[in-house]
Amino acid sequence: MKRIISISVGEVALKKGNRNFFEKKLLSQIKIATKDLGRPNVYRERGKMYVQANEDNLDTLINRVKKVFGIVHVSPGYKVEKDIETIKDAAVKAMEEARKSREIKTFKVDCKRADKKFPMNSMEVARSVGGHILENTEGLNVDVHNPDIYIYVDIRDNAYIFSEKIKGYGGLPLGTNGKGLLLLSGGIDSPVAGFMIAKRGVSIEAVHYHSYPFTSERAEEKVKDLAKILSRYCGKIKLYSVNILNIQKEINKKCPEEEMTIISRRFMMRIAEKIAKENDIDSLITGESLGQVASQTMKGLNVTNSSVNIPVFRPLIGLDKTEITEIAQDIETFETSILPFEDCCTVFLPKHPVTRPKLEDIERSEEALNIELLINEAVEEMDILDIRI
Ligand code: ATP
Numbered sequence: 001m002k003r004i005i006s007i008s009v010g011e012v013a014l015k016k017g018n019r020n021f022f023e024k025k026l027l028s029q030i031k032i033a034t035k036d037l038g039r040p041n042v043y044r045e046r047g048k049m050y051v052q053a054n055e056d057n058l059d060t061l062i063n064r065v066k067k068v069f070g071i072v073h074v075s076p077g078y079k080v081e082k083d084i085e086t087i088k089d090a091a092v093k094a095m096e097e098a099r100k101s102r103e104i105k106t107f108k109v110d111c112k113r114a115d116k117k118f119p120m121n122s123m124e125v126a127r128s129v130g131g132h133i134l135e136n137t138e139g140l141n142v143d144v145h146n147p148d149i150y151i152y153v154d155i156r157d158n159a160y161i162f163s164e165k166i167k168g169y170g171g172l173p174l175g176t177n178g179k180g181l182l183l184l185s186g187g188i189d190s191p192v193a194g195f196m197i198a199k200r201g202v203s204i205e206a207v208h209y210h211s212y213p214f215t216s217e218r219a220e221e222k223v224k225d226l227a228k229i230l231s232r233y234c235g236k237i238k239l240y241s242v243n244i245l246n247i248q249k250e251i252n253k254k255c256p257e258e259e260m261t262i263i264s265r266r267f268m269m270r271i272a273e274k275i276a277k278e279n280d281i282d283s284l285i286t287g288e289s290l291g292q293v294a295s296q297t298m299k300g301l302n303v304t305n306s307s308v309n310i311p312v313f314r315p316l317i318g319l320d321k322t323e324i325t326e327i328a329q330d331i332e333t334f335e336t337s338i339l340p341f342e343d344c345c346t347v348f349l350p351k352h353p354v355t356r357p358k359l360e361d362i363e364r365s366e367e368a369l370n371i372e373l374l375i376n377e378a379v380e381e382m383d384i385l386d387i388r389i
């Protein structure tokens with residue numbers, strides 16, 4: 001009897017002609033995510049995926065595997081010989097296992113038979129296994145309509161027995177949908193935005209802007225920590241760290257005070273676009289949400305957006321702060337995000353930022369700046385880090 005984790009895929013299974021491509025990607029993502037846990041065997045058997053485990057690493061493996069995008073459920077279970085007596089014993093074991101964590105009074109056995117040569121049909125297996133569970137456990141009844149638990153028996157090249165279904169995030173395997181450059185601040189929103197786009201199969205790189213020495217090294221550490229948490233889902237993340245203090249000083253000196261934020265944001269976008277173009281990245285990703293702050297009004301977003309031609313994805317655009325916070329808590333970036341370190345934008349924060357900026361006005365103000373030179377200088381000086389778990 002071997003310990004395994006059975007994987008259920010969602011949308012991946014709907015990719016008719018491309019299914020093989022998506023499954024291969026998913027297999028390789030599971031392998032990458034579990035590499036440092038002793039390279040467990042990850043394999044396909046008659047169209048279903050499994051990860052070989054043992055009692056010692058089962059929980060750690062589940063925790064890792066369920067975070068791989070493309071997976072809807074993971075189920076800890078047993079892999080046994082295709083022999084009805086062995087299957088029955090494994091089913092009792094799976095039931096005992098499940099009863100350790102919650103009260104179970106009723107059950108139903110659900111059998112699927114991918115191997116039609118197996119001598120019993122699904123109904124017969126279910127009945128036989130159900131009877132065996134009743135005989136060998138106390139205080140249980142069968143309920144075929146609304147059972148407390150299902151015991152699944154899957155007959156393939158081997159037989160698989162499992163019960164619990166632990167939720168994954170769904171989505172599509174990383175690397176099936178191009179690359180995006182996440183504008184990663186130290187706040188709550190941008191890590192969530194990166195997570196949401198990565199979930200659609202997009203590989204993520206990140207850019208962070210700081211104003212060192214006005215902003216501290218600890219603020220930098222915080223952003224690296226956030227990238228590290230994200231890398232649990234997104235794999236290795238290349239982080240471009242760009243000092244924009246000079247740019248902010250120039251804007252501060254030569255442009256109207258109330259336009260500071262919006263013009264800084266246009267520089268952030270332009271620098272990101274340049275990095276994207278030089279690194280074969282197809283889109284930018286931000287944590288902007290409509291109306292959340294002065295620079296995120298409809299007009300503000302339009303003026304920010306007009307500074308670049310590359311597509312900009314804003315997955316949080318229609319979410320409230322409470323909804324964003326819930327996701328941040330779920331993906332475990334929240335606690336790090338709320339650490340109180342200053343962001344570069346707070347250094348030159350205007351008292352009354354424009355909420356309805358006009359593009360012509362902003363462009364006129366920017367004429368006082370040597371945009372290309374400022375961007376090139378900042379990009380030349382940037383640091384590049386590889387962030388991984
Ligand atoms: P967050 O919680 O993500 O910091 P926010 O509500 O504070 O967002 P803004 O400061 O207006 O909003 O930033 C909007 C978006 O611009 C962020 O979600 C992020 O994508 C990007 N951004 C802001 N500051 C930085 C920064 N210092 N480095 C990189 N990207 C940034």
Ligand code: MG
Binds near residue numbers: 185186187343
């Ligand atoms: Mg912010």
